[in-house]
Amino acid sequence: MPWPRHLHGSEFAWALAFVVPYAAVFAAFVVYPVAYGLWMASAPSLYRELTANPLYWRAVVNTAVYVGLGVNVQMFLALLLSGFFMRRRWWIKALLPVFMLPWALPAIPAFVSFHWMLIGEEGFVNSVLSTLFGIQGPLWFNDRGLALGSNIVANIWKWLPFWTLTFFAARTAIPQDIYEAADMDGAGGFRRFAHVVFPLLGNLYLVCTLLSTLWTIGDFTTVSLVSEGAPAYSTDVLATLGLHYAYDAAQPALGVATVMSALPVLIPIAIILMRVVRTREVQL
Amino acid sequence: MSVRPPSRLRRVLVDVASVMLVVALLIWSLTPVYNMLLIALDPDEGDIEFEGLIWPADPSLHSFHTVLTQGYGLVEDFWRQFGNSVFIGLATMFLTVAIGSLAGFALGRMRVIKGWLANAPLLTYAVPASFLVIPFYRLMASYGLSNSLWAIVAANVTFAAPYSILILQQYATLIPMELDEAARVDGASPAQMYRRVYLPLMTPALTAVGTFALLLAWNEYLYQYLLLSSTRNMTVAVTIAQFFNSDEAPWNYMMATAIIYSVPPIAIFYALRRYLAAGLTSGAFKG
Numbered sequence: 001m002p003w004p005r006h007l008h009g010s011e012f013a014w015a016l017a018f019v020v021p022y023a024a025v026f027a028a029f030v031v032y033p034v035a036y037g038l039w040m041a042s043a044p045s046l047y048r049e050l051t052a053n054p055l056y057w058r059a060v061v062n063t064a065v066y067v068g069l070g071v072n073v074q075m076f077l078a079l080l081l082s083g084f085f086m087r088r089r090w091w092i093k094a095l096l097p098v099f100m101l102p103w104a105l106p107a108i109p110a111f112v113s114f115h116w117m118l119i120g121e122e123g124f125v126n127s128v129l130s131t132l133f134g135i136q137g138p139l140w141f142n143d144r145g146l147a148l149g150s151n152i153v154a155n156i157w158k159w160l161p162f163w164t165l166t167f168f169a170a171r172t173a174i175p176q177d178i179y180e181a182a183d184m185d186g187a188g189g190f191r192r193f194a195h196v197v198f199p200l201l202g203n204l205y206l207v208c209t210l211l212s213t214l215w216t217i218g219d220f221t222t223v224s225l226v227s228e229g230a231p232a233y234s235t236d237v238l239a240t241l242g243l244h245y246a247y248d249a250a251q252p253a254l255g256v257a258t259v260m261s262a263l264p265v266l267i268p269i270a271i272i273l274m275r276v277v278r279t280r281e282v283q284l
Numbered sequence: 285m286s287v288r289p290p291s292r293l294r295r296v297l298v299d300v301a302s303v304m305l306v307v308a309l310l311i312w313s314l315t316p317v318y319n320m321l322l323i324a325l326d327p328d329e330g331d332i333e334f335e336g337l338i339w340p341a342d343p344s345l346h347s348f349h350t351v352l353t354q355g356y357g358l359v360e361d362f363w364r365q366f367g368n369s370v371f372i373g374l375a376t377m378f379l380t381v382a383i384g385s386l387a388g389f390a391l392g393r394m395r396v397i398k399g400w401l402a403n404a405p406l407l408t409y410a411v412p413a414s415f416l417v418i419p420f421y422r423l424m425a426s427y428g429l430s431n432s433l434w435a436i437v438a439a440n441v442t443f444a445a446p447y448s449i450l451i452l453q454q455y456a457t458l459i460p461m462e463l464d465e466a467a468r469v470d471g472a473s474p475a476q477m478y479r480r481v482y483l484p485l486m487t488p489a490l491t492a493v494g495t496f497a498l499l500l501a502w503n504e505y506l507y508q509y510l511l512l513s514s515t516r517n518m519t520v521a522v523t524i525a526q527f528f529n530s531d532e533a534p535w536n537y538m539m540a541t542a543i544i545y546s547v548p549p550i551a552i553f554y555a556l557r558r559y560l561a562a563g564l565t566s567g568a569f570k571g
Contacts, residue, residue, distance in 0.1 A: 003394055003464060011394070014474035018390035021383045022405065022445060028427070029420070029442040030408050037411075037419035081309075087302065095306050097557065099313050104553035107503035108521050109542035113316040116323060116535065124319045127338050157316065169564035211409065211447070218412020220506050225525070239414040246418050247510075259415035270410035274403040277450060 041257035050257055055233060059241040063262070066152060066223070066237055067216045074156045075163060075209050082167035083197070103161040111225035114154040118226075144234045147227040151235060154226045155219065163208055170204050171197070203276065210273040217262060238262055324348065324539035347540035356537050358523060358530065361515060369519045370548065372433055372508075373501040376440040380497035381490055384445050388452030389478050393464060402453075405446035413443045414506055421510055431513045439507045444497040451496075455489035455563065456482075491556050492563025502549045520545045 007015055050056045085096055102110060117124040118140040126137035141147045174197070182196045198205075220239040223229065229236040229244075236244065238259055246255025322337070327344035349355075354362045391402045420439060429435040463485075467477045483490070505521045512518060520541065527538035553560075 003461075003468075007394060007396060011474055012396070015390045015394045015396035018386040018394075018474070018478070019396060022387035022449070025383060025438070025442055025445060026405065026408070029438055030411070030416075033416050033419040033423055034411050036423060037416065040419060040422075084302070084305065089299070089302060091303060091306050095309060097554065099309055100553070100557070101313055101317065101550070104499065104550045105317065105546050106499075106521070106549060108505050108524050109320060109539075109546050110316055112524060112538070112542060113320045116539075117316060117319045124315075124322065124338065131338050157312070165561060166564055169561045172561065173565045214409040214412065218409075218414045220414035221503070224506075239412070242415070243417070243506075252418050256418050259412075262415070263410070266410045266412075270407050273409070274406050275400045277400075277403050277406070 037256050037260060040253050041260045043253070043257075046254055046257040047261065049254065050261065055236070055241065056258065058234060059236050059238050059258075062148060062235055063217060063237040065148060066155070066219075067213055070152045070155045071209060071212045071216050073152075074160050075205065075212060077156070078160055078163035078208075079167050079201070079205060081160070081164045082171055083193070085164070085168050086171055100161045100165065102158050103165070105158075107158060107221045108225065110158055111154055111222055114150065114157075114226045115228070118150055141227055141230040144231060147230055147235045151223050151226050155216065155222045158222070159212070163212065166208060167201065167204070170201055174200055203278065206276055207273065210269055210276070214266060214269055214273070217266060320539050320543055323535050324543055326536040328536070347536040348544065350537060351540045351544060356534065358527060358534070359537065359541055361518065362520070362523075362541070364516070365518050365520045365523055366545075368433060368517060369502070369521065369545070372436050372440065372519065373498050373548070375433075375437045376444060376501035377494045377498040379437065379441045380444040380448050381494045383441065384448035384452060384493060385483065385486065385490060386478070387445075388449050388456065389474075389482050391449065392453035392456040393461075393477075393482065394474065403450070405449045408442065408446045413439065413504075417506055417510055420507070424511060431511070431517055433512070433517055435511050436504070436507050436519075437501075439511075440497070440501045440504060444500045448493040448496065451493055451564065452486065452489055455486060455565065458565070459485050488559045488563035488565075490563070491559035495553060495556055495560060498552060499549055502545075 004011075081099075085092060085099075118126075120126075121137075121139065123140075125140075129135040129137040138146060140150050178196060178200075179192070182192045218239055219237070220243065223235065223237050223240045224243075227235045229240055233241075233244070238261070242255040242258035244255075245258055246252045249255075322340055324347050325340040325343040325345070327342055327346045351359050351362055354360050387405070390396045395402070397404070417439075420435075424430050424432070424435045427435075429438070459482075463481050464477060467481055472480070502521075505525060508519045509522050509525065512522065524538060524542050524545065527534060527541075
């Protein structure tokens, strides 16, 4: 007696009761704040003010670079590394727990450490460069490109293990006989990756990339702690610029408008995400 | 085509390359952690860390002792703040698992909503947490949750639950529907099936989701910084960031606080590590 296509009577009541707690959270802490935010930022004059400001456009470019590079590099590395961790060598197996450490380490300590590693002429990175290699390192936060790059590297450092573990879990679920069949056909290395692994992981890779894109567009902690927007607010992303407006400049409506201006990008990504996650209507 | 036996030389070269990659990944993963220790082990306040040293010249546990005994201005309420952080983390974890598993059961097993609309929770991520903090700040007053730890828990659960429901729905496809069918034939109510069939079989995924929620709470800083105003309700994450505003350059105390703050999630993560990879395994390859 499988679940009916349409639930009836007490079963339908139970299903509703199970959904109610989450629906309440969604209504109270997603729908209402979003509606409130849109109402706060509804005046068209706010958007004229924003688009007239070069700081805003620079934050848009920074966000695009931060997300475009950060997400794609970490996803691709995670996919490759998840394959590396499948290898049967004790030193690779022993590395996995150490490699997972950045994910378990809280974001604030990690990014504060990145900030101190790169600060000034004698942060840890520059000290290592000069002591071991005799190179005078650059002032990382005095150059927009280097500072933006530092934020991207810190973000990749923190989240690479999470996505690597996701892909690793998916790879371990690929039945071993598929690999063996590929071996029998002489498909090693690259060809096995292109014709066996990627088709199987492709959908998961897309889901993870979309999720990571949404999360990274909203990332505040990394930029606010690693480069702190330096030099001179030139590495601010939309999230940090919005909060500058709201709290440092006491213009909350402008701050909300700054971040809400990303909705035309975010909402389509979220809808694509909803559609590519497999819902498995029919259970085999 | 015949299988070409890999030559001995090729195997050795692959091993050498993989050992080099392991060393590079060790350096990559551990450098920021080493830097934290380097600064925290310094016995004095001030900028001594930034004099080009790459190992602790005079290592001392003084800063850890100072933080643990609350012997410095910024950490004088350390244990109370630590308790607040633990409360937020555990409440986020339990509520996310409870609310997420109930919704996951109704959406993934009973299929109360069909098709791609069952993924509606993911729509939450269209407006990231940091974008929502200003309206959230205003609304908390109308919910009577100003300066309340529950406001932080609510925000954390809001953003941990959609991913959790996704993971639970994926993992649930590994559990044969025949179990539900058998239970229904025996006249079990949905509540009994949730408790007796769903929860026990979902343990790895529930562990993964709980860990995810706990780490999300422990990573979170913006909501705590903006929504909590009294020192009574302050958390360790906010205190760490406040060190930047100090005139005394107490970086060793800052890093000692950061390291102590990092211990609980790391301990929990490694204790539960075996379940994590299993819990993230989806049913993508089944059927």
